[in-house]
Every structure is written in structure tokens, then in C-alpha cells.
Amino acid sequence: MLKIKDLHANVEDKEILKGINLEVKAGEVHAIMGPNGSGKSTLASVIAGNENFEVTKGSIELSGEDLEDVSPEERAHKGVFLSFQYPVEIPGVSVTNFMKTAINESRKAKGLEDMPAKDMLKLIREKSELLEIDRKFLSRSLNEGFSGGEKKRNEIFQMAMLEPKVAILDETDSGLDIDALRIVASGVNKLKSKDNAVILITHYQRLLEYIVPDYVHVLHNGKIVKSGGKELALELEEKGYDWLKQETAV
Amino acid sequence: MAYTEEELKKELETKEYEYGFYTDIESETFPNGLNEEIVIAISKKKGEPEWMTLWRLEAFKYWKEMVEPEWANVHYEKPDFQAISYYSAPKKADPNKTLDDVDPELLEMYKKLGISVDEQKKLQNVAVDIVMDSVSVATTFKKTLAEKGIIFCSISEAIKEHPELVKKYIGSVVPQRDNFYAALNSAVFSDGSFCYIPKGVRCPMELSTYFRINQAGTGQFERTLVIADEDSYVSYLEGCTAPSRDENQLHAAVVELIALDGAEIKYSTVQNWFPGNKEGKGGVYNFVTKRALCEKNAKVSWTQVETGSAVTWKYPSCILKGDNSIGEFYSIAVTNNYQQADTGTKMVHIGKNTKSTIISKGISAGKSQNSYRGLVQVNSRAEGARNFSQCDSLLMGNECGAHTFPYIEAKNKSAMIEHEATTSKIGEDQIFYCNQRGIDTEKAIALIVNGFSKEVLNKLPMEFAVEAQKLLEISLEGSVG
Numbered sequence: 001m002l003k004i005k006d007l008h009a010n011v012e013d014k015e016i017l018k019g020i021n022l023e024v025k026a027g028e029v030h031a032i033m034g035p036n037g038s039g040k041s042t043l044a045s046v047i048a049g050n051e052n053f054e055v056t057k058g059s060i061e062l063s064g065e066d067l068e069d070v071s072p073e074e075r076a077h078k079g080v081f082l083s084f085q086y087p088v089e090i091p092g093v094s095v096t097n098f099m100k101t102a103i104n105e106s107r108k109a110k111g112l113e114d115m116p117a118k119d120m121l122k123l124i125r126e127k128s129e130l131l132e133i134d135r136k137f138l139s140r141s142l143n144e145g146f147s148g149g150e151k152k153r154n155e156i157f158q159m160a161m162l163e164p165k166v167a168i169l170d171e172t173d174s175g176l177d178i179d180a181l182r183i184v185a186s187g188v189n190k191l192k193s194k195d196n197a198v199i200l201i202t203h204y205q206r207l208l209e210y211i212v213p214d215y216v217h218v219l220h221n222g223k224i225v226k227s228g229g230k231e232l233a234l235e236l237e238e239k240g241y242d243w244l245k246q247e248t249a250v
Numbered sequence: 251m252a253y254t255e256e257e258l259k260k261e262l263e264t265k266e267y268e269y270g271f272y273t274d275i276e277s278e279t280f281p282n283g284l285n286e287e288i289v290i291a292i293s294k295k296k297g298e299p300e301w302m303t304l305w306r307l308e309a310f311k312y313w314k315e316m317v318e319p320e321w322a323n324v325h326y327e328k329p330d331f332q333a334i335s336y337y338s339a340p341k342k343a344d345p346n347k348t349l350d351d352v353d354p355e356l357l358e359m360y361k362k363l364g365i366s367v368d369e370q371k372k373l374q375n376v377a378v379d380i381v382m383d384s385v386s387v388a389t390t391f392k393k394t395l396a397e398k399g400i401i402f403c404s405i406s407e408a409i410k411e412h413p414e415l416v417k418k419y420i421g422s423v424v425p426q427r428d429n430f431y432a433a434l435n436s437a438v439f440s441d442g443s444f445c446y447i448p449k450g451v452r453c454p455m456e457l458s459t460y461f462r463i464n465q466a467g468t469g470q471f472e473r474t475l476v477i478a479d480e481d482s483y484v485s486y487l488e489g490c491t492a493p494s495r496d497e498n499q500l501h502a503a504v505v506e507l508i509a510l511d512g513a514e515i516k517y518s519t520v521q522n523w524f525p526g527n528k529e530g531k532g533g534v535y536n537f538v539t540k541r542a543l544c545e546k547n548a549k550v551s552w553t554q555v556e557t558g559s560a561v562t563w564k565y566p567s568c569i570l571k572g573d574n575s576i577g578e579f580y581s582i583a584v585t586n587n588y589q590q591a592d593t594g595t596k597m598v599h600i601g602k603n604t605k606s607t608i609i610s611k612g613i614s615a616g617k618s619q620n621s622y623r624g625l626v627q628v629n630s631r632a633e634g635a636r637n638f639s640q641c642d643s644l645l646m647g648n649e650c651g652a653h654t655f656p657y658i659e660a661k662n663k664s665a666m667i668e669h670e671a672t673t674s675k676i677g678e679d680q681i682f683y684c685n686q687r688g689i690d691t692e693k694a695i696a697l698i699v700n701g702f703s704k705e706v707l708n709k710l711p712m713e714f715a716v717e718a719q720k721l722l723e724i725s726l727e728g729s730v731g
């Protein structure tokens with residue numbers, strides 16, 4: 001579904017991604033771990049098409065289509081979703097209005113009519129229940145004054161509303177309390193299917209106990225230096241990253 | 251929201267000023283220039299009584315001695331007042347006409363503007379008095395209003411039919427010699443609207459006027475007078491669009507509101523005069539004097555959305571004369587390309603326990619300059635006066651400017667005055683966040699701007715709010731890149 005080949009990307013002439021290879025098939029869950037500053041969020045941004053990063057080499061394919069000339073909004077229409085590590089605030093725009101706009105823009109891109117208000121309400125009700133979100137919350141300005149955990153839960157609510165093909169969750173677990181983590185994780189599990197894929201960026205094994213990955217990758221200094229099954233996460237939890245850093249330095 | 255995405259999409263596809271067409275209607279136009287004879291001729295043309303002619307002449311006398319104000323933070327080529335024609339009327343206009351008799355070309359024009367009279371008729375809840383090239387061409391819903399004793403007509407008609415009211419109130423809030431443009435308007439005003447709500451009456455519908463400049467080189471000098479008698483209520487809507495022109499057009503209106511004891515007036519404006527093209531050529535000069543007088547327990551709210559004009563100079567104000575009276579000012583001013591706006595308000599607290607609220611939202615894009623200038627004045631007798639002001643600016647790009655000039659004059663120690671100001675920029679991260687959710691950049695900006703302006707948009711009557719949202723989007727088109 002998502003095929004990344006020898007991906008190199010710069011920001012302000014500094015190379016951050018130095019040759020990433022990754023294939024994510026439909027129905028799979030991949031976890032990406034790695035030390036701070038190793039390039040995890042950068043990879044997520046580049047997949048989503050953030051133009052602050054310049055792709056200097058390599059390619060990203062979604063369902064066989066090269067994304068090179070595809071704008072961020074078109075990638076979203078094609079099913080790429082990014083749960084941001086740091087969601088931004090948009091004052092005065094309610095969560096509901098934002099979602100309505102997002103859904104209708106995607107529909108418009110597909111030549112569909114706006115979603116009827118009735119269906120929209122039903123969808124909102126269904127998804128807010130799934131993530132145990134108080135409906136009052138949805139009339140508040142997007143992320144404005146939200147607590148760290150509320151922001152993350154709201155990201156997953158948006159994911160639930162948009163039903164993406166490939167969802168990248170960038171440290172969605174950080175900031176969530178224990179109950180919220182369980183709710184969000186079970187939400188993600190319910191949204192998972194054989195037709196979509198999830199990439200989890202995380203520092204902690206705990207999330208992976210709830211959403212069990214098929215593969216775990218370690219990103220270090222812009223490269224995937226190790227891949228393995230879910231046991232790799234446990235090993236990292238125990239040993240840290242130093243042994244890997246040494247291994248790759250050799 | 252009531253607008254459909256389809257409508258919005260259509261609007262967004264229009265890159266150039268969409269109302270930039272010119273309808274060719276035979277006009278009866280006076281020769282250029284201004285002198286006493288022209289003033290008398292205007293008055294005569296309109297069949298005015300002598301007192302009105304004299305009043306105009308008095309204003310003209312003041313005007314000759316005045317100089318144009320210089321202090322606003324705007325720069326423009328001064329209009330040549332002798333190169334303007336001071337009267338122009340669509341020839342076929344006839345006050346006795348019904349809507350069905352209206353010049354089909356006019357109707358066509360309204361259609362292009364999206365305000366076809368046919369549609370307006372169906373709107374049922376909106377009475378429309380259309381001021382077109384200075385003369386009212388059609389008035390609707392007069393009967394319903396008349397049943398309640400409400401008078402809603404052109405000012406010319408009011409001068410003839412209700413001279414006692416006009417004589418008593420015209421110039422009572424904005425005197426002839428108030429300022430340069432008010433004096434000019436008083437001398438040569440061509441037409442405008444008049445509204446009177448009797449004691450204790452709640453006006454059952456939104457009163458609405460559409461203004462439009464049509465003749466090349468014709469200055470527009472509208473005069474509006476709204477009187478809300480004791481304990482009455484009225485909501486008045488004013489909307490403007492203008493066709494594109496190469497030469498600058500002058501618009502100098504005067505609006506006077508009188509809210510007697512316990513009365514409430516809501517005055518909403520969506521202003522969309524031609525702002526000039528991308529190079530800053532053409533566009534309307536808009537110098538407007540708007541002021542309200544509030545008697546005891548009265549309340550006046552000014553709400554305005556300003557997207558147009560090359561140069562705007564406008565300060566809707568409230569004189570809070572009566573005890574416990576309330577003045578409110580809610581404003582969104584958008585400037586793009588080379589537009590300049592110097593707007594704001596004056597709240598003059600005279601009575602005890604008077605309250606005022608000012609919410610100003612300035613949005614600047616392109617190379618435009620957007621200034622807010624507000625005066626809060628508390629007189630020595632205004633015990634317990636309170637003001638809250640909030641001025642927020644949103645910048646798009648690095649070439650535009652936002653300026654805030656709050657002036658506070660408090661002569662009573664018990665006054666409580668609060669002022670808050672913020673300046674923000676639309677962030678790339680906000681845009682990318684929207685993009686990532688499938689919202690393109692143009693739409694993202696519209697969304698962010700609408701969010702920024704929400705507090706003010708919420709104050710507008712529903713049908714106006716929709717129009718205002720669309721206008722915000724149109725006026726900021728192409729402002730990123």
C-alpha cells in the first residue's frame with residue numbers, strides 16, 4: 001500500500017532523511033521507534049507532503065502511484081492521514097466545522113456532493129462515542145486551550161471521521177493518561193481493517209501492548225537501522241538505543 | 251451554516267472583482283463642478299421645500315471654509331471636487347412604479363449582484379429600498395410596515411411627506427459643519443434612506459438597503475436618517491457593491507441614528523466598494539460619517555464588514571448621552587493589495603452608567619495598510635462609565651501593515667476602561683494542518699479568517715453573515731503564494 005524507496009529529504013539544506021526504505025502492506029501495523037531527533041516526525045511530514053522538506057532522492061508510492069507531484073491535500077484525499085505530534089490551534093473554528101469542511105473538501109475532490117447534514121451528524125455521533133468524546137467538546141475551537149491529552153484524542157477522532165487508508169500516528173500516546181490511552185488504542189483497533197494500514201511512531205512499549213505491531217523499525221540518524229517483530233520493542237525498552245547506535249557506527 | 255459549498259466554490263473561482271461590470275442606463279447627469287447654483291439646482295430637482303434648500307446652502311457655506319482632513323493614516327490623491335458631477339438619476343425612475351415596472355436592465359444588474367429584486371420579494375422578511383445612482387428606484391414591503399406606523403422611504407420622500415421629523419432630526423447628530431465630508435454631503439446629498447419606528451414598536455423585519463455606484467465620475471452622497479422612538483426596536487442592514495472603474499470614485503455618506511429613551515437600533519453594514527485592481531489602480535474612496543445618539547437606556551450596535559474601497563475612512567460612533575445607554579461596535583476590516591483602511595469608532599460617554607464595547611478585527615494581506623483608530627471619551631459627569639475594547643489584527647504575508655491607535659480620555663475617576671490588542675499571523679503550520687486534512691490553502695485561509703472574525707460575524711443577521719463570509723473569501727483570494 002505504501003512503498004518508500006531510498007528516501008532522502010532535506011530541511012534548509014541539511015539532510016535529515018538519509019535513505020529510508022519501508023513497505024507497509026494493507027492490514028499491517030508498523031511501529032517506528034528511535035531516539036529524539038532521529039527523523040521520525042520528518043518522515044511523517046514528508047509522507048504527508050509538507051513542502052518545508054525537500055525530497056532530494058528516492059520515492060514514495062501510495063497504492064502504486066508516485067506521490068512526488070501530489071499536493072498535501074490531494075494526498076489526504078487519497079487516504080493519507082497524519083496525527084500530529086504537536087497539533088496546531090485554529091481559533092474560532094470549531095472541531096465540528098473543521099471536520100465538516102475537511103470531509104466535504106475530500107468529497108468534492110472525488111466529485112461527490114456535500115455530505116447531507118443528517119449523515120454528518122450521525123457520523124459525528126458514532127465517532128465521538130467510539131472515542132468517548134463529550135459532544136460539547138466538538139463545539140470548541142480546534143485545539144485552542146485543549147490539554148495535551150485532549151489534543152491527541154481529538155486527532156484520533158479526526159482520523160475516525162476521515163477513515164484513511166494509511167494513518168501515521170506521531171507520538172499519539174504521549175500526553176494521554178492511562179484511561180485515555182486505552183480508549184484511543186481501542187478506537188484505533190476498531191478502525192483497523194484488512195484494507196488500511198497504521199504506522200505508529202512512539203517511544204514507549206506501552207502503546208504497543210494495546211495496538212500490537214506486525215513490525216517494529218528503529219530509526220536512527222535518518223536511516224532505519226533495525227527492523228524486527230514486536231519483540232524488538234521489548235528489547236529496546238530494556239536496553240535503550242546505545243547498543244544499536246554502536247552497532248551502526250561500526 | 252446555510253451557505254452551500256457549491257456556492258462557495260463558485261465564488262472562489264471568480265478571480266477578478268466579480269461585480270466589476272457596468273450597466274448602461276441612461277442617466278440625467280449634472281455638469282461637473284460645485285457652486286451655490288448647483289446646490290440650489292439639486293434641491294429644486296428634487297422638489298424640496300425652501301427650508302431644505304437653505305439648510306443645504308448653509309452647509310455649502312461651511313464646506314467652502316473647511317479643509318480636507320489630513321490626519322488619517324492613509325495616502326491618496328485628493329479628489330478634485332470641481333471634476334465631479336453632483337447629481338445623476340436613472341431617467342426611467344418613478345417613485346410610483348411597482349417592482350414589475352422596473353427597468354429590465356436594472357433587474358438584470360441586480361441579478362448579477364445576486365440581489366435580484368425578484369428574489370428579494372420572495373425573501374418576505376426583508377424590505378428593500380434600493381438606492382441606485384442616488385435615486386430610490388423601488389421600495390417594497392411598505393404596506394406591512396405602514397400598518398405598524400413604521401416609515402421606511404427615501405430621504406427625498408421623507409423631506410416632502412414627513413418634514414416635521416426630518417427638520418427636527420437631520421443634522422442633530424452630525425451637524426453640517428461636523429467635518430469636511432459631512433459638510434459636503436449636507437450640501438449635495440442626492441438621496442438615501444429614512445426610517446422612523448414609532449414608540450414601543452418592534453420592527454417586524456430587517457430593513458435593508460443596497461447601495462451601488464453606477465455612473466462614471468458621479469460622486470455618491472447618501473444620507474441616511476434612522477429614528478427609533480421610545481422603547482422601539484429596529485435592525486437595519488446596509489450593503490454596498492460597486493462596479494470597477496479606472497478613475498477613483500468618491501463616496502461620502504452621512505448616517506445619523508437617533509435612539510430615544512429605551513430604544514434599540516442595530517445597524518449592520520457589509521461594504522464592498524471596488525477596492526482597485528492588483529496594482530492599486532481605481533477603486534472607491536469611502537469617507538463616511540456615521541454617528542448615533544443614545545438617549546436614556548437606549549442601545550445602538552454598529553456591526554460592519556469592510557472588504558472594499560481603495561481608501562476607507564470611517565468611524566461609526568455613539569454619543570452615549572442618556573444614563574444607562576449602551577454603545578457597541580463590531581467590525582471586520584479586510585485590506586488586500588494596495589487598499590488602505592483607517593477605521594474605528596468613537597464612544598463618547600456622557601450619561602451615568604453608560605457602557606460601550608468595541609470589538610475590532612483587522613485582516614491585512616498583500617501590500618495593504620489597515621489601521622484601527624478608536625476614541626473612548628468619558629466626560630466628567632459620566633459616573634460609572636465602562637468600556638471594553640479588543641482589537642485583533644491578522645496579518646498575511648510580510649508586506650502588509652496593521653496599526654492600532656487607541657485614544658482614551660477619561661475625565662471621571664470611576665470610569666473603567668479595558669483595552670486588549672493582539673496581532674497574529676496565519677502560520678504555515680496552520681495551513682499545513684488544514685492541507686493534511688484535505689483542505690486546500692485557499693479554503694484553509696478562508697476558514698482561519700472566518701474563525702478569526704467569528705465574534706463579529708455572529709453579530710450579523712443570518713442572511714448577511716452568509717454574504718459577509720463569502721465576501722471575506724473573495725477579498726482575500728490570491729493573497730497567498
Ligand SMILES: Nc1ncnc2c1ncn2[C@@H]1O[C@H](COP(=O)(O)OP(=O)(O)OP(=O)(O)O)[C@@H](O)[C@H]1O
Pocket residue numbers: 011012016034035036037038039040041042043052085
Ligand atoms: N524545520 C526544521 N528546521 C531545521 N531543522 C529541523 C526542522 N525540522 C526538523 N529538523 C531537525 O531534523 C531532525 C529530526 O527531527 P524530527 O522532528 O524528525 O525528529 P523526531 O525523530 O521526530 O524526534 P522526537 O522523538 O523528539 O519527536 C532534528 O535534528 C531536528 O532538529
Ligand SMILES: [Mg+2]
Pocket residue numbers: 040041042085170
Ligand atoms: Mg517527533
